[in-house]
Amino acid sequence: MKYSLSLISLLLSGLVAVEGLSIFGDSQKVLGGGAVPGDNPLTFCQETHDDDLLTLExxxxxxxxxxxxxxxxxKATGTLKRDITVDDNAIVDIVVKYGFIKLLSTQADxxxxxxxVDMECPIKKGPITIMKEVQLPKEIPPGKYNVHANAITTDADKKEKDHITCLEATVQFGG
Known part of the structure; x- marks a missing residue:
């Protein structure tokens, strides 16, 4: 599961952070907000993501x-609208399902x-580029994986949470 958490975090955290379970395959289902640009199976969770702190390019x-x-x-590129600091208490909520079976539901700092991804907080406002190589284990079971990853700030001093980004993917891995 470390691979799952890490890969989702890379895509969200460096763009907002990961290094993990590679669940991305050759099948993509557009869920709500449209496809993330590039050669990937990712979609945005919601139709409108103009208020997200991270603009994924x-x-x-x-x-x-x-x-x-x-x-x-x-390789991921984007633009961060403001600094993200330790005081923001930014988290990534991650859910990974294998078909209908929930494999992972966790919250990561x-x-x-x-x-x-060789970055640290504060993550500075402006352009961000993440390049990472992840060695995938050969034991990844083939099948349909569903991933939902939502990154937000949870600073107690603010009345509202800031939305960093939210990504989803439904993919077939192997076989």
Whole structure:
């Protein structure tokens, strides 16, 4: 499961942080907000994401679809509208399902996860580029995976949480 948490965090946290379970395959279902630009199976969770702190410009995975036992190369670019600091208490809520079976439901500290992509908090406002190579385990079971990852700030001093970004993917891995 460390691979799942890490890969989702890379895409969200460096863009907002990960290094993990590669669940991305060759099948994509557009869920609500449209496809994330680039060669990837990601979609935005909602139709409107103009208020997100992170504007994702492009995410490329190579190979796409990834292959078990081989390296996955990730390149993601975006623009952060404001600094994200430790005081923001930024988190990433992640749910991974294998078909209808929930494999993982967790909440991760964004500033901890961002270290997996050689970044640290504060994450400075402006352009962000993440490049990461992840060695995928050959034991990844083939099948349909559903992923939902939502990154927000949870600063107690603010009345409202700031939405960083939310991504989803429904993919078929292997077989």
């Amino acid at each position: 492009k995410v490329d995975l190579s190979p796409n679809p990834p292959k078990a036992g081989e390296p996955l190369y990730i 964004l500033c901890e996860q961002i270290k997996n």
